Amino acid sequence: MTSYVKEILTGFYSLLAGMGVTIRYFVKPIVTVQYPREKLQMSPAYRGHTEFVLDPETQTHRCIACELCSRTCPSQLIHLEGVKVGKKKLPSKYVIEYHLCSLCGLCVEVCPTQALQFSKEYRLAGYSRQDAVIDVFARMQAQQRRLGWPVTPIPEPQPEAEGEAEAKPKPAKAKPAAKKAEKPAEAEAAPAAPETPATPAEEEEKS
Amino acid sequence: MATAAQSVSIFGMIAGLIGVMALVAVNALFLIWMERKVSAHMQLRPGPMEVGWHGAIQTIADALKLLGKELITPRDVDKPVYLAAPIVIFLPVLVSFLVIPFSQNLIIRDMNVGVLLILSFAALTVLAILMAGWASNNKYAVFGAIRSVAQNVAYEIPLLITLMSVILMVGSFRLTDIVAAQSRIWFVFLQPIAFILYIICATAETNRAPFDLPEAESELVAGFHTEYSGMRFALFFLAEYTNMFIVAALATIFFLGGWRGPFLPGIVWFLIKVYAIIFLIMWFRWTFPRVRFDQLITLSWKILIPLALANLIVTAFVLKLV
Numbered sequence: 443m444t445s446y447v448k449e450i451l452t453g454f455y456s457l458l459a460g461m462g463v464t465i466r467y468f469v470k471p472i473v474t475v476q477y478p479r480e481k482l483q484m485s486p487a488y489r490g491h492t493e494f495v496l497d498p499e500t501q502t503h504r505c506i507a508c509e510l511c512s513r514t515c516p517s518q519l520i521h522l523e524g525v526k527v528g529k530k531k532l533p534s535k536y537v538i539e540y541h542l543c544s545l546c547g548l549c550v551e552v553c554p555t556q557a558l559q560f561s562k563e564y565r566l567a568g569y570s571r572q573d574a575v576i577d578v579f580a581r582m583q584a585q586q587r588r589l590g591w592p593v594t595p596i597p598e599p600q601p602e603a604e605g606e607a608e609a610k611p612k613p614a615k616a617k618p619a620a621k622k623a624e625k626p627a628e629a630e631a632a633p634a635a636p637e638t639p640a641t642p643a644e645e646e647e648k649s
Numbered sequence: 650m651a652t653a654a655q656s657v658s659i660f661g662m663i664a665g666l667i668g669v670m671a672l673v674a675v676n677a678l679f680l681i682w683m684e685r686k687v688s689a690h691m692q693l694r695p696g697p698m699e700v701g702w703h704g705a706i707q708t709i710a711d712a713l714k715l716l717g718k719e720l721i722t723p724r725d726v727d728k729p730v731y732l733a734a735p736i737v738i739f740l741p742v743l744v745s746f747l748v749i750p751f752s753q754n755l756i757i758r759d760m761n762v763g764v765l766l767i768l769s770f771a772a773l774t775v776l777a778i779l780m781a782g783w784a785s786n787n788k789y790a791v792f793g794a795i796r797s798v799a800q801n802v803a804y805e806i807p808l809l810i811t812l813m814s815v816i817l818m819v820g821s822f823r824l825t826d827i828v829a830a831q832s833r834i835w836f837v838f839l840q841p842i843a844f845i846l847y848i849i850c851a852t853a854e855t856n857r858a859p860f861d862l863p864e865a866e867s868e869l870v871a872g873f874h875t876e877y878s879g880m881r882f883a884l885f886f887l888a889e890y891t892n893m894f895i896v897a898a899l900a901t902i903f904f905l906g907g908w909r910g911p912f913l914p915g916i917v918w919f920l921i922k923v924y925a926i927i928f929l930i931m932w933f934r935w936t937f938p939r940v941r942f943d944q945l946i947t948l949s950w951k952i953l954i955p956l957a958l959a960n961l962i963v964t965a966f967v968l969k970l971v
Contacts, residue, residue, distance in 0.1 A: 450952060457937065464691045464936040473693045 464476040484562040491540045492549055493561040494582040501591040503582055504557035511549035517542045520549060525599040531595045532578060540566070541574035623629065664755035669725045669746040676888040678708040683771075683924075684931055686830055686957075687780035694933065723786065736875065737788035738777030740889045741770035749898050750825050752908045752915030763824040764812060767899065768805075771854065774800040774892065778856075778863060781885070782873035790891070793872025796942065797863035800853060803949035808850035811843040815903050816965040825928035828907030833893035837904040841861055844904045844945050851896035855889065859937035861947060897926035 474484050484490070493505035507524025508531070522643040536586040550558045561581075568574055579596065586593045682697070682705060689696030697704025722731065748763035750756040760766060775798055783793020816822060818839070829834075837844045853860040864872030874885045901907055901922040906946040908915030908921075940948070 450956075460936045461932060462876060464932060466934075468687070468691045470693060472690065472695045476695070476698065586659050 459483060471525060476636065484564060484565075486563055488564070489547065489560040490563040491538060491561055491566075491576055492558045493542065493563075493578055493585075495557055495559045496538070496585060496591075498581065498587070501586070502594040503533075504555040505533045506557070507531045507557055508554060510552045510554065513549045514552045516545055516548070519543055523526065525597050527597045527599070534596050534599075536578040538576050539574065540576050541571055662757070665747075669743060669757070672746070673743065673887065673891050673894075674892050676741065677887045678712065679956065680885075680893065681708045681711070682766075683927070685835060686932075687928065687931045688935050691932075712883065715879055716931070720879045720881060721876075723876050725786045727784040727786065730780050730875075734777050734781035734784060735881045737780060738774055738888040739884050741773040741777075742888050742895065744770045745895045750828060750902065750907060751919050755916055756825065759823065759825050761823045761915045764816065764827075764899075766821045767895065768809065768812075771892070771895065772801070772805060774888070777888075778873045781905075785873070785876040787876050789869040789871075790873050790875045793863040793869045793875070797856060797873065798855070799942075800860065800862060800945060803808055803946055804850045804953070805854040805951060807846055807953035807957040808854060810954070810961050811846045811850065812839075812899075814843050814957075814961045815840060817964055817968060826901050826908075828902055828909065831906040831909065835904060835906040840904065840960070840964070842956065843964075844900070846957050846960070847900060847904065848926070848929065849953060851900060852933055855892045855896055855930070857889075857893070857930060858934040858942050860940060862942060862945060869931070879917070885971045893927055893930060894923065897923045897930070900926045919970075 471590045494505060496502070497504055507522060509522055509524070512518075512520035512522045519539040521535065521537045521539070522533055526532075526536045547560070550560065566574065583593050685707075686696045687706075695703075697707040700707040700710050710926070720727070745758050745767045748760050748766050750759070778797040779794045782790040782792075785791075815827065817835055819827050819835070821827065821830075862872075864874065865871075869875070874882055877885060898919075901919060905921075905922045905926075908919040910918030910922050913921075
């Protein structure tokens with residue numbers, strides 16, 4: 443008899459405890475974000491695709507087009523072209539094929555000038571493979587426009603200082619040659635490397 | 650009290666019928682919206698937000714969708730019974746409104762058998778569920794119907810006994826008398842155990858979680874209304890939500906002093922109390938997991954009925970002594 447009464451009382455108490463939990467949640471603010479109208483602030487640890495760091499002093503990127511990132515990338519998805527402007531080398535094209543990215547973050551780690559960072563971009567859905575190809579340079583220009591900073595133009599190769607007449611054809615022609623020359627050294631580490639840069643380009647054309 | 654009780658004119662009857670139909674429809678629309686909001690907020694969601702202010706007319710959109718849907722009649726159903734079941738479940742629900750006193754004078758007919766009328770017609774719901782389940786010629790529907798019968802038989806008893814202990818105190822089946830008897834103190838304070846038992850039984854009687862075994866989605870698809878679509882399904886839905894209103898109204902009349910309250914008019918107090926009870930029932934639904942069938946029957950026969958009987962006996966003794 444006592445166990446019967448005790449069971450009823452403990453059972454009833456547990457029911458009340460459960461209802462206490464739900465009513466506490468009932469009065470808590472909701473956590474759902476009404477997506478197209480509201481957007482989440484991503485946490486600082488969120489690792490989206492890479493983007494250029496905007497240096498507040500120079501108001502532009504810090505990239506020196508050393509190509510360390512594109513060479514380190516295990517998926518070979520960073521397509522980087524640089525031109526010589528005066529003594530400095532600057533990127534004229536920085537495109538990543540994000541759909542191939544394995545999110546290793548080596549490009550950010552290897553960068554000697556800390557020019558790359560992870561963006562907070564999470565809206566990455568697209569209708570075609572082409573939508574996942576991100577022009578990092580154009581993205582930086584858009585950011586500069588939003589901040590009201592001077593927009594960094596895509597650098598034209600300038601025959602200056604050294605007065606090289608061949609400077610113009612150099613980025614177009616000399617680059618692939620330079621790349622090929624580097625490839626054999628790299629091939630030991632990554633045997634499949636020479637093929638990979640071609641395939642995504644082909645696939646893009648198909649789509 | 651009971652000014653319109655003795656002779657009800659034709660006009661009064663028609664006005665009452667229209668009022669009740671409007672109340673049933675608006676109540677169901679509101680309750681479905683309320684249920685979705687309550688469930689959403691208990692899960693930290695906003696619930697329907699798109700159609701109207703905070704999704705207020707979302708249910709109307711859903712009702713229109715249901716109206717436009719095809720009425721599918723499966724080939725092997727027992728047709729007359731299959732078609733009659735939605736009507737049978739809905740009619741007794743309407744009849745119950747005949748005797749509910751919404752306010753001092755807002756009552757269609759103040760009968761001296763009010764409680765009995767509501768309870769006897771509420772028992773017809775089981776018949777309708779059995780008809781629907783049996784006629785559907787579907788194993789899930791039959792299971793749902795059989796469970797519903799067992800459950801309603803088990804829970805009708807403590808429900809009646811708990812109400813009986815209040816009726817003993819008042820000495821009348823007339824609902825207005827029961828409300829009038831609470832002019833000093835609400836019966837919820839004099840009969841707390843009866844109130845708790847009544848709420849539990851009412852939840853079970855309306856087939857709502859945690860006692861929603863007749864339509865347990867995870868086991869029986871939709872239970873007795875698996876084979877119903879479109880407006881026929883909507884009638885079952887309407888009946889369920891109107892039943893909720895009726896059991897909440899009974900709880901209000903029996904335990905919370907009916908329409909009585911300061912400042913506001915009686916009908917407002919009545920509706921506030923009714924929807925508070927409905928909120929409580931929804932609160933149960935989104936807190937407790939569904940019970941197993943043996944637990945359901947055990948709870949009724951081993952706990953609710955003995956407690957209700959003990960409560961009735963104690964009430965009778967105390968009344969005799971005082």
